Amino acid sequence: MELKYVIPNMEKTFGNLEYAGEGKVEQRRMNGRMSILSRSYNLYSDIQRADDIVVILPLEAGEKHFEVEEKVKLINPRITAEGYKIGNRGFTNYILNADDMVKA
Template sequence: MELKHTIPNMEKTFGQLEFAGEGKIEQRRINGKMTILSRSYNLYSNIQRADDIVIILPADAGEKHFEMEDKVKLVNPRITAEGYKIGNRGFTNYIMHADDMVKA
């Protein structure tokens, strides 16, 4: 059985999300032309305070322009897990994806 993704309870897990800036843009050369595959953005959470929340949006969601600390809402959020090892220890990265991000 393969875990494709988990749907988080956004209110309980992250509370209110605020825009914290742009992240990375993933690009790939397709037919000799650089094409954007996805964009990531950093968000603040009033519940998850230790680290910023990184959200990955598909390229078709377009580039997002919000003011710092604007309240935002995610459309169809889901979390995937990616495992890796260092030496004899195993670790997990949790990756948040959404179809879009809009002002709350």
């Protein structure tokens, strides 16, 4: 059985989300030109306080412009897991994706 993604209970997992700034832009060379695949954004959570939350939005969502600490809401959020190893130890990165991000 393959785990494709997990749909989080946003209120219990992240609480209130606030915009913290732009992240990385993932690009790939296609037909000799650089094309944008996705954009990531940093968010603050009042429940997950140790680190910023990073959400990845597809190109179709467009570029987002919010004020810092403005409350936002994710549309169709889902979490995927990506495993990797260092030496003899295994680790997991949890990746939060959404279809869009709007003002809350």
